[in-house]
Amino acid sequence: MRIAVPNKGRLHEPSEELLERAGLHLVDGADRQLHADTVDPDVTVLYARAADIPEYVADGAADVGITGLDQVRESDTDDLVELRDLDFGRCRLVLAAPEDSDIETVYDFEGGRIATEFPKITRRYFDRVDVDVDVTEVSGATELTPHVDIADGIVDITSTGTTLRMNRLAVVDEVLESSVRLFAREDTADDEKVQQVDTALGSVLAAEDKRYLMMNAPEDALDDVEDVLPGMGGPTVMDIAGSDQLAVHAVVEERAVFETISSLKDVGASDILVTEIERLVE
Template identity: 50%
Template sequence: MIIALPNKGRLREPAVELLKSAGIKVEADTRRLVASTNREDISVLFVRAKDIPEYVYKNAAQVGITGLDMVEETGVDVEVLLRLGFGRAKIVVAIPQNSEISSIHDLSGRSIATEFRKIAERFLENHGIDAEIVEVSGACEIAPAMGIADAIIDLTSTGETLRLNNLRVIHEILETEAVLIANRSYVDDFNVQALKTAIESVLNARGMVYLMMNVPEEMLEDVKSVAPGLKGPTVMKVESNGMVAVHVVIHESELFEVVQKLKKAGARDILVIPVQRLIF
């Protein structure tokens, strides 16, 4: 199986780290187009993020990690298996702060600069807007100041670049993030499903911790009320008279208060373990 990954940019390192957490370690040499992994049956193809949907669609790679915006822009027929939770951003319509434009419908008869031509065309068509698209390959945010366009359709994460260029958002077109995609002919392939399960288990485990503790049997219900866990705690008898062992998974954000409450409820010998993977 071949996995297509971005060869550079903000998605590359998180994608490589996600695969590593899922048990697939990519060869360290970043100069190679094709890299081997710790699994003989899996290799990685490093290409531009914008080209990954096309590579997967044409089966040059069976799966890939890229931005949802890239999938939408290419318009190719691939299966989105998972949203991965990193690389979050928005594709927006932005105009100069002092523009007389007040809504997207004021864009008719105007010009819009963008790198996302297909997304822009669909947006304009869906809203019945007759505007000229000016295709640019970078630095889209300077187009209005240079007199190239009246507005832009561009990707933004924090909005800082827009503010620095005296632009304001008037419409959000798409929320995007990194996604795992697959060639539709390989969606049910064993290796593809195994990869999906492995990555999903890493995503499920993020922010979760595993608690192990000993509890007086008569205090068990109090402990359960403090830490019910995902689907109830696991309770086991121990050799010590009147004690049970309780294992439970909780969110790390709850840990500060939960541990103190567990102690008050009679729990002792509390052990906190990070969760690497969680499969439901």
């Protein structure tokens, strides 16, 4: 089973980190290599450009891919199946025009020119809203094109909005909301190994916003302690040898930890430990 992973750019490192955290440790994963083995002899990594990854999966060069939804949509490959939102590389593909122009809505672009690195998505978007424009493909520095009379507007990626602001461009409409996805081909999506990788990556995401709480509590406080602990199933309760205290363990939502700890202390719990969870397979 081969996983296609971005070889450089902003998606490279977080993709590799996610694989590592999922337990798919890379062997000889040095940068700029074409391939890397993982600790699982059945799983290898193929490094490719973020934009080429959908094509590689569609063609069978890889079985699953990790790249932005924008790249999947732009590739126009139709037998790809999204397995999971990997929750990084969040950005928006937006239609933008110079701040000082008269353009306020997409309809103001009728008969105009749009520059973009995403010609297919852009074409489909303008067809959908039934506005006739000329779409010019550029390979970078898209934000410059309205200022050198190459285009009246652009379709480009934004996340913090800094680049648009620096180039005095204003968002006219959102074309696509994107984040990094794990995807496969229709004919491989149900393969056991593909499912294993999906589960492993999912277990990292599931653990991210959870914490593991351990504490001691007097036996007669157990009911109150259990009432305080929200979340996944009941806590695990263990006797402590030679003590009238119990050890109580539970998984708690990260955002509930602060409040939960005060409530636990109020009902008599002590020696409370909070730890991160590496992976959580539900």
